[in-house]
Amino acid sequence: MGExxxxxxxxxxxxxxxxxxxxxxxxxxxxxxxxxxxxxCGKTTVxxxxxxxxxxTSGDIIMDGKRINDVDPADRDLAIVFQNYALYxxxxxxxxxxxxxxxxxxxxxxxxxxxxxxxxLLGISELLDRKPRELSGGQQQRVALGRAMVRQPFAxxxxxxxxxxxxxxxxxxxxxxxxxxxxxxxTIIHVTHDQVEAMTMGERICIMQSGRIVQIGxxxxxxxxxxxxxxxxxxxxxxxxxxxxxxxxxEAGLVIEAGGxxxxxxxxxxxxxxxxxxxxxxxxxxxxxxHTEPADENHVPVDVDVVxxxxxxxxxxxxVSLPDGKEIxxxxxxxxxxxxxxxxxxxxxxxxxxxxxxxxGQVIPVPRR
Amino acid sequence: MPGLSVLLxxxxxxxxxxxxxxxxxxxxxxxxxxxxxxxxxxxxxxEEAYLGTSxxxxxxxxxxxxxxxxxxxxxxxxxxxxxxRFKSFYYIILLAPLLINPVVVGxxxxxxxxxxxxxxxxxxxxxxIAPINWLGNPKTAFWTVVLVDIWHQISFMVILLLAGLxxxxxxxxxxxxxxxASPRLCFIHITLPLMRPVIFIALLLRFIFAIKTFDIIYIMxxxxxxxxxxxxxxxxxxxxxFGLDIGRASAMSVALLILILALTSYLYRYMRSxx
Numbered sequence: 001m002g003e004x005x006x007x008x009x010x011x012x013x014x015x016x017x018x019x020x021x022x023x024x025x026x027x028x029x030x031x032x033x034x035x036x037x038x039x040x041c042g043k044t045t046v047x048x049x050x051x052x053x054x055x056x057t058s059g060d061i062i063m064d065g066k067r068i069n070d071v072d073p074a075d076r077d078l079a080i081v082f083q084n085y086a087l088y089x090x091x092x093x094x095x096x097x098x099x100x101x102x103x104x105x106x107x108x109x110x111x112x113x114x115x116x117x118x119x120x121l122l123g124i125s126e127l128l129d130r131k132p133r134e135l136s137g138g139q140q141q142r143v144a145l146g147r148a149m150v151r152q153p154f155a156x157x158x159x160x161x162x163x164x165x166x167x168x169x170x171x172x173x174x175x176x177x178x179x180x181x182x183x184x185x186x187t188i189i190h191v192t193h194d195q196v197e198a199m200t201m202g203e204r205i206c207i208m209q210s211g212r213i214v215q216i217g218x219x220x221x222x223x224x225x226x227x228x229x230x231x232x233x234x235x236x237x238x239x240x241x242x243x244x245x246x247x248x249x250x251e252a253g254l255v256i257e258a259g260g261x262x263x264x265x266x267x268x269x270x271x272x273x274x275x276x277x278x279x280x281x282x283x284x285x286x287x288x289x290x291h292t293e294p295a296d297e298n299h300v301p302v303d304v305d306v307v308x309x310x311x312x313x314x315x316x317x318x319x320v321s322l323p324d325g326k327e328i329x330x331x332x333x334x335x336x337x338x339x340x341x342x343x344x345x346x347x348x349x350x351x352x353x354x355x356x357x358x359x360x361g362q363v364i365p366v367p368r369r
Numbered sequence: 370m371p372g373l374s375v376l377l378x379x380x381x382x383x384x385x386x387x388x389x390x391x392x393x394x395x396x397x398x399x400x401x402x403x404x405x406x407x408x409x410x411x412x413x414x415x416e417e418a419y420l421g422t423s424x425x426x427x428x429x430x431x432x433x434x435x436x437x438x439x440x441x442x443x444x445x446x447x448x449x450x451x452x453x454r455f456k457s458f459y460y461i462i463l464l465a466p467l468l469i470n471p472v473v474v475g476x477x478x479x480x481x482x483x484x485x486x487x488x489x490x491x492x493x494x495x496x497x498i499a500p501i502n503w504l505g506n507p508k509t510a511f512w513t514v515v516l517v518d519i520w521h522q523i524s525f526m527v528i529l530l531l532a533g534l535x536x537x538x539x540x541x542x543x544x545x546x547x548x549x550a551s552p553r554l555c556f557i558h559i560t561l562p563l564m565r566p567v568i569f570i571a572l573l574l575r576f577i578f579a580i581k582t583f584d585i586i587y588i589m590x591x592x593x594x595x596x597x598x599x600x601x602x603x604x605x606x607x608x609x610x611f612g613l614d615i616g617r618a619s620a621m622s623v624a625l626l627i628l629i630l631a632l633t634s635y636l637y638r639y640m641r642s643x644x
Contacts, residue, residue: 053543074549086540090562099558100548147544 003028004050004155004187009059011045011211019045021211022059027155027189032181034202034219035191038234042211043191047157050189051080063154074103079148083160085140087132093119093143094128097150104151118150121180138169145180155187162197174200195235199223207231225368229361232284232354238317240354241328245283247276247355256355258283259302260324266298266350272366273355281364284354287317287331290346299347304328306338320344384626391620397613410620420621422596423604426511430600431579433515434522438575439568441519442526447556449527450534467524475588478517479504504590507597514598517585522578526571533567534560569640573633580629601625 004027011020020042027033035043048054050061052073060067068076079100087096094115101111119125122142132140141161148156162170162177178201181188192198198205199219206216207230215227226232232240245258247265254265254273263283265273291299304320307327311334318330318338330346338344355364391411394404414420449459466474481487482503490500503513541559550558561568583602586592592599592607605625609618 051543051547053546073543073546078547080544080547082540082544084538084540086538086544088541088545088558088562091558099545099550103549103554147548151548 003064004189005060005062006046006050007060007062009046009049009061010057011042011049011054012057018211020049023208023211023213025206025213025216027187030185030187032178032188032190032201032203034198034205035189035208036193036195036198036202036205036234037208038193041208043193043208044159046208047080047159047189047191051078051157052076053080077154078157079151079153079155080157080159081144081148081161083163085132085144085161085164087140087143087147089132092129092131093124093135093146096132096143097128097146100147100151114150114152118146121149121183122146137165138173141165141173145177149180149184153186155189158188158190158192160192161190163192163194170197177201195237199235207234225363226284226354227363229282229284229356229363232356232363236286238287238329238331240284240286242356243283243285243322243326243328244280244358245355246280247273247278249277256283256353259322259326259328261302261322263300263302263348263350263353269366272364276355276357276364280358282356282358282361284356285328285348286352287329289349289352290328290330290332291349292332292336292344292346294347295349296351298350300350302346302348304330304344304346306340306342306344309338309340311337318344320346387619387622390616391623393616395616395619397610397615400615406616410616411624413617414621414624417608419596419599420604423599423601426596426599427580427601429511430515430518430582430598431576433512434518434579434582435572435575437515438519438523438526439572442523442571443530445523445527446530446534447560449531463524463527465524466521467528469521471521471584472588474517474521475585478520478585479589482513505594507594510590510594510597514585514589517589518579518582521585522575526575529571529574530564530567533564533571537563565640573636573640576636577629577633580625 006023006025009020009023009025010018012018023042023046025033025046035046037043045054049056052068052071056069061069063076063078088099091099097115097118098111101114106114115128116125119128122145124139124142124146127135127139127143132143135143141164144161158177162173165173174197177188177190190197190201202219204216205219205222207214207222209230215222215231217225222231223235226235226240229242233242243258245256248255248257252264253267254270254277256263256265290302293299294301302322304322307319307321310317310319313334315334316332316336318332318336319327320330321327351368355366356362357364389402392405392407393402394406394409395402445463449456449463452459469477481489484490484500484502484505487503489503494500501509504510537560541563542555545555545559581602582600583606586598586600586603587606590598592603601621602625605618605621608621609615612618
């Protein structure tokens, strides 16, 4: 009970533009679910179908056990926060917050109580008499959030609400939204293309590509075990290095030949990879799994040339080229420095490597500790 | 510099010339600048027997045509904004009247509304309604002229409002839909406030154009019957070319210009204050 379920939901625009393709998703009651994906992957369309702003071509949307495909948006008891806030321009902040309640014929004292409470919670009590154009982006964002909260809906739908804010404000609003979710304990479906937002805010993330769901899971679970090369390349920044590779058998055992170098496969992966012997595939290794010192025998040396050095403060990101010229990223400690053009020996932690099938992009599963 | 000299020649020179003439007793019987009479023409203007009537008719005409054009125009624009198919077809139909020369509009409607030969009376006659003397009766002539002006000018209003409507953001409407607002409430609480700048420009332009209306009056009624449609621009025309008093007509033109400027600037400030 109390959950939002999508069963085989599709959306086709016009006669043949498939925006959402047979999506199955269950958002549990009180859960913070993030829909993540690049522009045009269909995540916003999914949200808009849940809201009722877009008709469902096929499939069912079920809320709290009831099918809501044909229920009017106003009667779904959902509140949406838009990317560009969509405030009523000529209404004061108080007017914006109370409009929905007035339309629902909520008694006046109750409206006043809820508006005051919401304004206090969001720290906008002093702004109640102002018009939207007199507010900063962050303040408008809060009002938009307040307009959703004041209705105390069944669930909140966030359509990239942080993407119009500057980087600093976005970080602080992120924290506030997490806190707010803990306080309200209401279901939130948050759409974003920002993987940092997804990683930090979501209790679960649902990654979409070309209208389909590719993977659903806890953020760290998805980070550690991406289902395919797309997820691997999309999550985290800098994202996982994906290198064309061939899996070969040698006297020393199974090796991956990639980037002009030869990397032995850890023994624990040999059984899983054995069936792919001789095949081309894609090697995935995260920038943070390249080190300057080996920690165990599965840290394999790779000689690279330094292309660029990005000293970010907390860390240093190197772009280096492999012997065959392929450029990859390495994320090293903050004290690290290197000359551009110099030769460097890095150690790839093969315990944390991934191998994806070349054709399908699907990960070849391995047992991990 | 060439641009400036053209501007001087076509705008400033006629204005200055009219202003100069308004201070002289300059008539078509004696077209010379011998007799400087200062503000004499302006004083004389105030003694004109029918000036007040003409101003009143003009005011009624401007208010009636602009208000009806705006209300109808907004309704049509909102309807057209929702149309997805055959939009360009509707545009062409809608734009057609605006592309017709006002003199042609006047002639066309004069024929259509002719009390004995006009097709309008024929058609309403089929429904058993007695023929109406559209332009010959002082009571109907005014509204007939107003309706013809609306027919001619409404597409201007529709096009301007439609351009505004089609550029409005979608999200506030969706937010209102989620809040449970009806289309009527959306119109009042979102469309009108967001459209305010466009509405303001549309009203201001139509207001200025309506005060200057001359062509359809000249063609259809010559200000009559009696003074029922004697708009100020036609009144001035009569002073100049029937009364032959160019000096007096110039004085009235200058006064009208000042009046329009004053009203425009007042309206501009008034509408800007709505924020």
